[in-house]
Amino acid sequence: MTIQALRFARKRALAPLVLTLAAFSTSACAQDSARQDDEARQVVNRLITEVQSGGDFALFEQLFAPAFIDHTPFPGYSPDKDGARAIYKTFRTGFPDFRAEVHLQVVENGRVTSFKTYRGTHLGTFMGLEPTGREIAIPIMDIVEVRHGQITAHWGVPNVLVLYQQLGVTRIDQSGAPLPPTDTP
Secondary structure (H helix, E strand, C coil), X not given: CCHHHHHHHHHHHHHHHHHHHHHHHHHHHHHHHHHHHHHHHXXXXXXXXXXXXXXXXXXHHHHEEEEEEECCCCCCCCCEHHHHHHXXXXXXXXXXXXXXXXXXXXXXXXXXXXXXXXXXXXXXCEXXXXXXXXXXXXXXXXXXXXXXXXXXXXXXXXXHHHHHHHHCCXXXXXXXXXXXXXXXX
16 A cells, blocks of 8 residues: 555545534534523523613622623713613613513624613603603614623614603703703793
């Protein structure tokens, strides 16, 4: 047998082993990805249920990573963990019955995309606006990134105009935050 024939025979003998290892590796990666996505969904659902709807700010501290970044912060709020905490508290103060209703959720690579509606009754001061008693329903689409069990990033498309219209806001400042109504036309 020539050296070339031996090399070919060795490659042929190793081929099933290489294919088996590749299949095992692909399967393990898929399982890791599925685990990561399940964990991300659980974290985001706890955020929605226990923090946003339930007002559990001790849990907020656990769920949000110290270096959290909000790529689309709510008008007038900082794009970090402090800003996220502040806007959630602002909503909970202005709308004590604040709650989120999830309509659709998709998870991929540790990023959870949710389409939901925020609902509540304006019974407390909200961003300088005195209570109106009005019920609000705001459609929201957002993406929350989860890494190692903590929320690290957020991208969102809240329909702020709908919220402001439902509260009777007619003026906003340069940051997009509502201004109270004036007595003069």
